[in-house]
Amino acid sequence: MPAFSTQAIVLQAWPTGEADVLVDFLTPTQGRLRGVAKGAKKSRKRFANCLGPACWIRLQLYEKSTNPWVRLEAGELIDSFEAIRKDFRKWGVAGVLCELTRELVPPRDPHPAVFELLRESLQWLDGRGSAEEVGPIFQLKILRLAGYGLSLTACPVCGKAGNEFKGAVYSSLKAVLLCPECCAGEEGLRLSPGTLHSLRQADRLEAGKAFRIRLDARTRQEAEELLTRVRRQVIGRELSSAYVLRQLQEPYG
Numbered sequence: 001m002p003a004f005s006t007q008a009i010v011l012q013a014w015p016t017g018e019a020d021v022l023v024d025f026l027t028p029t030q031g032r033l034r035g036v037a038k039g040a041k042k043s044r045k046r047f048a049n050c051l052g053p054a055c056w057i058r059l060q061l062y063e064k065s066t067n068p069w070v071r072l073e074a075g076e077l078i079d080s081f082e083a084i085r086k087d088f089r090k091w092g093v094a095g096v097l098c099e100l101t102r103e104l105v106p107p108r109d110p111h112p113a114v115f116e117l118l119r120e121s122l123q124w125l126d127g128r129g130s131a132e133e134v135g136p137i138f139q140l141k142i143l144r145l146a147g148y149g150l151s152l153t154a155c156p157v158c159g160k161a162g163n164e165f166k167g168a169v170y171s172s173l174k175a176v177l178l179c180p181e182c183c184a185g186e187e188g189l190r191l192s193p194g195t196l197h198s199l200r201q202a203d204r205l206e207a208g209k210a211f212r213i214r215l216d217a218r219t220r221q222e223a224e225e226l227l228t229r230v231r232r233q234v235i236g237r238e239l240s241s242a243y244v245l246r247q248l249q250e251p252y253g
């Protein structure tokens, strides 16, 4: 497949040398790819404002079987999600979406559902979706698609159905969500029944419907704490974008 055209979402782009740009991007059918856009910093014609993070674009690519990096020949913007770029909270959440995708999706492992989830999440964030809901719901769903989904329907130890839990506890040691009886005496993060209910609902519904769920302040706080622990468990460190987002949010409450 030497030359081809594909949709893509830019996950990260950074300048190199005098005029080149290195780009990490996600495609629907080729998975996550990395490429070099030669002369992109100088060529407005071939890459008109389309290599920024979180841009949804159409790319012309050239691939050599001997080189893991593809060559970006030209790009065309489909949507830059302007409303996200004008709102610092939404921009901070878009950063988390892109960085978590980069961490969870290995290069050249096609996963069309992850592409659709990321595209739909950015569209919601750009439109009537709020940063408070799109952020955690996207994370819950991409973790599931990447094989790190939380067991929300039943306790993995005793098998008790999730809707019978009076709250739940996330055990960082076992990296699972347990019913309160099964984690007696164990350190963990307690989740209220309301949070557990919202998470189960968000997990079950397709993204477009899940983004309509409204999370109250307590649920948002517990979900963020849970997702922070799960991210650390799965990736081995905190995302730098999540750290930045917290700094952005703190002074404004």
Ligand SMILES: [Zn+2]
Residues within 6 Å of the ligand: 155, 156, 157, 158, 159, 160, 178, 179, 180, 181, 182
């Ligand atoms: Zn149990």
